[in-house]
Amino acid sequence: MKTEPNVIEVENLTVAFGDFKAVDGISFYVKRGEIFGFLGANGAGKTTTIRCICGLLNPTSGTVLVDGKDVSSHTAVLKPRIGYMSQKFTLYPDLTVRENLLFAGSLYGLRRKDIKPRAEELMRFIGLSQHLNEPVKLLSGGVKQMVALAATLLHNPDLIFLDEPTAGTSPITRADFWRLIRTLAQNGKTVFVTTHYMDEAEYCGRIVLMERGRIIATGTPEELKKQFFPVPPVELVFTQPRQASVREDLQRLNLGTAENFSGGLRVRVTDMEGFKAYAQTREGVFTYRPVAPTLEDVFLKAVSGRNAQ
Amino acid sequence: MKLFFRRVFSVAAKEYKHILRDPFTLVVALVLPLVFVGMFGFVIDLDYKHMRLYVRDNDQTSVSRRFLQEVSSSGYFDQTPLHSPSLADAALQKNNTPAVLIIKPGFGRHVKTGDPSSPGRLQLLTDGTDNVQASIIQIYMRGIVEATTALFAGEDAPAASSRIRTRFLFNPELSSRWFIVPALSTVIIGLLAIMLTALTVAKEWENGSMELLLSTPVRPAEIILGKLIPYFLLSLFDVLVVFVLALTVFRIPFEGSFLLYMAACAIYVTGALALGLVISVVTRQQQAAIQFAFAVGLLPSFIFSGFIFPIENMPLFFQYFTALFPQRWFLLISRTLFLSDAGLAPLAPAFWGIGLFAVGMITLAVFKFKTDVEP
Ligand SMILES: Nc1ncnc2c1ncn2[C@@H]1O[C@H](COP(=O)(O)OP(=O)(O)OP(=O)(O)O)[C@@H](O)[C@H]1O
Numbered sequence: 001m002k003t004e005p006n007v008i009e010v011e012n013l014t015v016a017f018g019d020f021k022a023v024d025g026i027s028f029y030v031k032r033g034e035i036f037g038f039l040g041a042n043g044a045g046k047t048t049t050i051r052c053i054c055g056l057l058n059p060t061s062g063t064v065l066v067d068g069k070d071v072s073s074h075t076a077v078l079k080p081r082i083g084y085m086s087q088k089f090t091l092y093p094d095l096t097v098r099e100n101l102l103f104a105g106s107l108y109g110l111r112r113k114d115i116k117p118r119a120e121e122l123m124r125f126i127g128l129s130q131h132l133n134e135p136v137k138l139l140s141g142g143v144k145q146m147v148a149l150a151a152t153l154l155h156n157p158d159l160i161f162l163d164e165p166t167a168g169t170s171p172i173t174r175a176d177f178w179r180l181i182r183t184l185a186q187n188g189k190t191v192f193v194t195t196h197y198m199d200e201a202e203y204c205g206r207i208v209l210m211e212r213g214r215i216i217a218t219g220t221p222e223e224l225k226k227q228f229f230p231v232p233p234v235e236l237v238f239t240q241p242r243q244a245s246v247r248e249d250l251q252r253l254n255l256g257t258a259e260n261f262s263g264g265l266r267v268r269v270t271d272m273e274g275f276k277a278y279a280q281t282r283e284g285v286f287t288y289r290p291v292a293p294t295l296e297d298v299f300l301k302a303v304s305g306r307n308a309q
Numbered sequence: 310m311k312l313f314f315r316r317v318f319s320v321a322a323k324e325y326k327h328i329l330r331d332p333f334t335l336v337v338a339l340v341l342p343l344v345f346v347g348m349f350g351f352v353i354d355l356d357y358k359h360m361r362l363y364v365r366d367n368d369q370t371s372v373s374r375r376f377l378q379e380v381s382s383s384g385y386f387d388q389t390p391l392h393s394p395s396l397a398d399a400a401l402q403k404n405n406t407p408a409v410l411i412i413k414p415g416f417g418r419h420v421k422t423g424d425p426s427s428p429g430r431l432q433l434l435t436d437g438t439d440n441v442q443a444s445i446i447q448i449y450m451r452g453i454v455e456a457t458t459a460l461f462a463g464e465d466a467p468a469a470s471s472r473i474r475t476r477f478l479f480n481p482e483l484s485s486r487w488f489i490v491p492a493l494s495t496v497i498i499g500l501l502a503i504m505l506t507a508l509t510v511a512k513e514w515e516n517g518s519m520e521l522l523l524s525t526p527v528r529p530a531e532i533i534l535g536k537l538i539p540y541f542l543l544s545l546f547d548v549l550v551v552f553v554l555a556l557t558v559f560r561i562p563f564e565g566s567f568l569l570y571m572a573a574c575a576i577y578v579t580g581a582l583a584l585g586l587v588i589s590v591v592t593r594q595q596q597a598a599i600q601f602a603f604a605v606g607l608l609p610s611f612i613f614s615g616f617i618f619p620i621e622n623m624p625l626f627f628q629y630f631t632a633l634f635p636q637r638w639f640l641l642i643s644r645t646l647f648l649s650d651a652g653l654a655p656l657a658p659a660f661w662g663i664g665l666f667a668v669g670m671i672t673l674a675v676f677k678f679k680t681d682v683e684p
Pocket residue numbers: 017022040041042043044045046047048049087683684
């Protein structure tokens with residue numbers, strides 16, 4: 001993986017809408033064949049960044065290179081290589097799945113007779129062959145998203161952008177989506193995916209965390225966890241029902257921040273020695289064990305760390 | 310180039326499917342022409358006969374009396390004598406008086422000698438609030454003057470009036486219907502074409518599909534041409550419907566070349582469709598686009614086309630200004646081809662007018678088409 005070249009390089013990208021900077025001087029790179037996760041809350045600037053990389057929006061300043069070529073001056077060469085699944089549903093509701101796919105494919109200059117088998121193959125890959133002749137407006141949300149994915153993959157792009165593909169879909173659809181995304185990456189595609197769901201981010205090779213137009217953390221999930229949690233969080237289970245005082249103590253002694261979870265507390269410990277000492281004074285009240293941090297933990301810590309500055 | 314046509318074709322095919330599945334477009338295309346023809350056709354079909362005419366004869370010669378006889382026998386005017394010249398203004402101020410005719414002394418002498426150096430003294434005051442009626446009265450009156458002059462001067466009728474005579478040849482009954490229905494087709498076809506395309510690009514923006522289009526290598530020219538083709542065919546169908554209605558329901562003769570007429574329609578419709586696309590490309594919102602299209606489609610066809618206000622009565626600036634509007638040129642072509650068997654040569658400027666407009670609008674639509682999603 002390490003030897004793969006950078007397929008996307010973003011340098012100091014800024015996008016301003018009037019006075020408001022939706023993206024504020026961010027830099028990052030994406031390596032060929034990786035699943036790149038772009039995370040952030042609503043309005044963080046994820047969609048805006050993707051649109052710049054896909055050539056749909058001109059940056060206010062900064063450069064975006066795809067394969068070393070500047071996007072704004074090489075759109076014609078780059079567009080056929082890019083598959084972009086927009087956050088907003090972009091297919092035509094009055095056309096059938098097949099018609100939508102044929103249309104999307106033909107815009108890339110594909111011939112009808114080449115698109116047909118490809119569309120059928122994709123719908124099998126996605127597991128929705130039975131819907132080919134249905135008008136898109138009759139499909140359920142999850143199936144619609146899947147069809148949008150198929151339309152994105154039709155021209156066999158090697159750079160795939162998925163903007164919140166799983167937003168608003170069922171857990172089953174989400175699992176299916178991620179299975180497909182992993183398959184794509186195994187076949188050498190670069191997948192750039194944005195999401196709100198931190199659990200999904202665990203599947204990504206590398207991650208960028210964004211907040212209000214800026215990058216607040218970058219790295220593989222493991223690196224991020226190590227970076228933000230040199231001390232692992234602790235799960236604390238009460239053996240007696242006396243939760244309130246423990247939580248207050250932790251706060252008062254500045255040992256970490258705690259959140260309730262069923263039957264106990266999840267503590268992002270800041271001072272492990274202090275915590276161990278405190279636990280000894282409360283023997284019999286609770287037991288505890290260190291757990292692996294999640295990306296949710298990382299995100300919360302990164303955001304609170306920034307806000308504290 | 311092959312790719313270009315392939316993309317144009319698939320945009321056209323997609324648009325064709327939208328048309329078939331969208332009841333609104335079909336209603337606009339198929340029902341609206343009938344509604345318009347019915348609405349305008351019967352409201353506008355005024356009959357200009359037995360119009361009230363106040364007359365004062367200050368000449369009192371045999372010529373002037375004979376002239377007034379001719380006015381009567383034409384059937385267009387009911388005469389009422391005016392006893393004092395000062396009453397002329399008062400008479401015109403009443404709403405039911407379209408015109409006042411004052412024959413000045415010396416009228417008879419002039420007609421008899423036909424001497425261009427001593428002009429005839431005939432004053433016609435018309436109520437300009439009804440511009441069409443006023444023009445028609447003028448045309449009638451000149452015709453009658455002409456006829457009277459011819460009676461007294463034999464074969465040597467003054468050449469000055471011959472231009473007016475040709476108009477009579479093209480519309481010998483001076484039927485308002487004959488004049489108005491060809492103009493009506495200008496309004497209806499133009500408005501329909503603009504409305505048909507005005508929604509199409511805005512719809513892509515509202516629906517989100519523009520983001521799909523823009524992320525693919527498809528180019529503005531391909532989208533614009535692809536969208537033009539199916540609506541062009543639909544509009545030509547409307548052209549035929551309006552044409553057949555004109556001939557059957559309104560019983561208008563068609564004297565000119567049908568092929569020439571269809572060629573003009575094709576060019577005119579293309580310009581109007583492209584204008585609709587420009588509106589759609591610029592507004593990006595269906596609501597705004599349809600309002601714009603309605604205003605842009607309707608107002609110039611009435612005001613600047615010569616339909617309501619005859620071009621030759623306009624101030625000079627406006628005579629040139631109207632040249633920007635294809636409605637003016639198409640109205641000319643439509644009237645000419647319905648009422649005469651003119652060839653291409655006399656209509657060449659008009660064809661240039663609609664042709665340049667169409668090319669200009671297509672260029673503008675392609676040029677204005679945004680290739681990024683910026684607000
Ligand atoms: N065209 C625009 N004009 C003005 N402001 C915009 C425009 N597009 C986006 N914004 C603003 O820029 C900010 C970033 O938007 P963006 O869509 O990139 O966020 P996002 O991370 O994709 O959020 P979400 O999770 O809601 O999709 C938001 O505050 C948004 O309101």
